[in-house]
Amino acid sequence: MRKRLSLVVKLLLVFAFLFSFTFVTNQTSTEAATTNQGVTKVIYKGEDWKGYHYDIYLNHADTQALVYGYKTIGKILSKLKIPGPYKIASKMAGLAFKFEAPAIKKADKGHGVIIPVTITRLLIPWVDMYKTQYPDSDAPSNYNRYEVYQYSKKLKSFKNYNEAIAYAKLWDHSRVVDVASNSDVWSNYDRYEVYQYSKKLKSFKNYNEAVAYAKLWDHSRVVDVALNADVWSNYDRYEVYQYSKKLKTFKNYNEAVAYAKLWDHSRVVDVALNADVWSNYDRYEVYQYSKKLKTFKNYNEAVAYAKLWDHSRVVDVASNSDVWSNYDRYEVYQYNNKLKTFKDYNAAVGYAKLWDHSRVVDVASNADVWSNYDRYEVYQYNNKLKTFKDYNVAVGYAKLWDHSRVVDVASGADIWSNYDRYEVYQYDKKLKTFKNYTEAVNYAKLWDHSRVVDVASNTVIWSNYTP
Template identity: 30%
Template sequence: MRGSRWVAALLVSVTVLVTPFTAMAANKTTKYRVYQNETAVSEFSDLKQAIAYAGGYKESYVEEIGSRKWVWNNYPRYKLYQYDVSLPGWEFATLEEAKAVARYYGHAAIRDMQSTSWVWNNYPRYRLYQGSITLDTWEFADLKDAIAAAKYYLGSHVIDLQTNKWVWDNISAAEKDKLRQGAGIYKVRQQGVSTDLGTFAYLEDAVTEALKWYDSVVIDTSNSGEVVYSNGRPYKVYQNDTPIAEFISVDEAIAYSQWYLHITIKLNGKEIWTNNPYYEVYQNDNKVTAFKTISEALQFSQWYTGISIRTYHGKRIWNNSCKLLYWGWNGSSAADTIKKQVQTTVGLDIDSPTWFQLADANGAMKDMSNKESIAWLKSQGYDIHPLVNNQFDSALTTQFLANPAAQQTFIKALTNRAAELGVDGLNIDFENLAGKDRAAFTTFMSSLTTAARAKGLLVSVDLPRGSVKWNHLSAFDHEKLAGIVDYVVTMAYDQHYSGSDKPGSVSGLPWAEEGVQEFLEYGIPRDKLVLGIPYYVREWKINPGTGALESNRAIYMKDIPALIAAKKAVSTWDPQFQQYKVEYEDGGYRYVFWLENEETVKARVDIANKYDLAGVAAWRLGYETTDVWNSILQLK
């Protein structure tokens, strides 16, 4: 994309009759972004609207754009588990809501996600048996409930699961004596040991003996050695992955665990409890630390890059890993040139060769693409978004936009060829449009984008750095175009262009930043907006006697150091443009330009980061050195 004359669209369009613009356009700059977990879903200029919208999603939050400060969230506080399982929907804002669901499940527990333990559980304390028979439904929190159930079963007893003791039965003393006279069918053994520790005819006696021995069981020899009682310690305590203790009851295990960090309790090999903080911070894929609350995790994370916040179960809820897209135009269709230019870059994401052109008003397309470049760019991991231009011919474009059939011809040829080549997107660079074509161009872009998306292609449009004050007069309806395409590239350069009547910077930093602000005022989403940056300067030749401009020329950034050295140029800081003003004399003339170097490029990338834009796009590749790319790599 060539250096555009940013006022050209206005100059062409003012000849067109327009409705008087009687009021300043509303500032639609978005200030708040709504997320569902780490996925951005919308942006708003009004906080109340953002919160109202976010309320329609679970696990959502509203951030201040730029600072990334959370101003609202609806993350639940309590999580319900049955054993080690928690189902979707088992997270709640209040404890009472969690309890209302938990009561329908056995072995249920509720964790306060801002704490390190359960706040409620209904793990059973008593179990009912009839002889050696028990059922899953015969577990109870209270002894009275177990006894109440036992009345329906003769010869039943209750085991206290906190102690493994036999604490109640409905067997008479006479019946017990009778059972003791029978054959010794119950044997007491320790787990993994074949030696009998005692043989008993009556089960209660066997249980009493088993309680004397660690990790013992009672087996029924009359029923194939079935285990009918266990004095085991099923709750295993681990620190990290190392077993450190085991207990009969979950309450004992939890009480013990409170004195240690990084503890988990397992039952039958499955983790049912932990005191590990719920919100974990990762840098890339490496866990760094963990916190009890999201706010603590966010506060820590602001000092680092490549961070994601995840729940204890691995769900990602926030990250700061979104990187700027680095985009470069080639300004060429030649395979050798494209390769040479791209090889100079570091961190480039999207390459944009100049491959397609509107050839005539009937919609014929000039195709300058080559598969050699596509194969090489793809092999290097770059996305390809070829530039499509209109020859910057106002009259040609007016005729074309007045002909729907011509537009369909062009769109079909362009999208078919792009799909055939396997490129990733199309970058539309139609410049010097007449103001009267404003609506027609918007319609054309809508048709083109629809056709491109049907073939899996992204669409971007290059727009001059404008102003909401006179957008209604320009050839581009910035607001409507932003609602159509995937990316809007603001050409934030040629503040002073070849036709300017006074010298100045190609793109003063305050002017470039104001351009970003005004594009955002159109309501363009930040994640659609790409900041165009110049890799060149414009040098002005001035008659020292009269102060008149004699001529000007563009100078590539890479050629500037040699020029400064050769001409012994003097640099002074210019606060107006926030750049160094470089001057020298030669042949009786004074020459001046405003410096573009690694520092100004970094400052432009900083603007993109400050406003949380999608990326930056450089006009053009080949004007710079690798050092420039190295200097901005860490700013992605």
């Protein structure tokens, strides 16, 4: 039985040997891929007797060639379950490289040659099985396959996997990159972080796992910590605005900036951070009351400067609104009685609505910006003509009439007129006329037997004697 089995094995091996001739033409160098080290990388994919999948990388001092594996041989040996001792296989593979080097050279030069794939080639899959499971194997190599990085900065390169790891362990946030497969094979940190907007959800060592998890969330993105850049997202992170008008959205920062440059007063907003990350104008203006002091692109810089001044505020040009102030800009009045102060306009108006004859005064401009009654009344003499909320509109109307005046209902005083309402008399002699009541009275006090007459009502409103 043993003799018969041995004979079968021999016949199978002979059969395999007879079929182990490969005709190598220009395809050898055409199908090979050149790495950034100038070394041609060739791959043979297969499966070992235990069911492990592996990739074969054959390196030679002069060149590399694509080795066509024979699945027939692999299947036969898999059934026989011959694992092949690692050391013997490694040495025999080395001899195969040595003897076949001239033929491989010719193949790379484009000459068609017959390369006998020796029995030692049958052991290569088992050699590479060990290489895959133990990357520090002493299989032939003529370039530094392993590169050590800290984040995206390359520190050093190594031929040996274990030496690369030992060195990488000396650094925080380090990783070992396998040049052959262009992938991380070791790291001491999670390279990929998943965010929803700016909130970190989870971190991963593997890119595909990170993406799979990110897909479970809306407005999510995968950040490559090594590059400090988004490498995947399911939304447009960058929005381009002109003032407060949204123009377009982008996934890529550089594309967003390029588009924004086409517009004046434009800016790029990072949706994840809810902040401007680029602009071509100073968005923030600093004021003291209504006097502009300085402009800034950055909100924090604007606020820091504004804090140096009393009664200062920062205005967002994009929205034309205050975004910071160190005083209550809005005051609420009922007639001329101050009720409360506010930093926010809407809050001030909301409170003012609770009262009749109320108004909101903007301290910065010293003007009413809201009211629920007509504060200004226009009179001709003592005849009321019309009422207005706005002072300038009231004055404009009053100018259409002779002997007209504008009365501020809040204070009950004339604040504009086109004639002298107050006349000063000594006895029946007119001395002088005035627009202002107080000025008229002060002048009248300089004289004995004097009085002040209100032309509007044609009555005496002050005197220092009894007729």
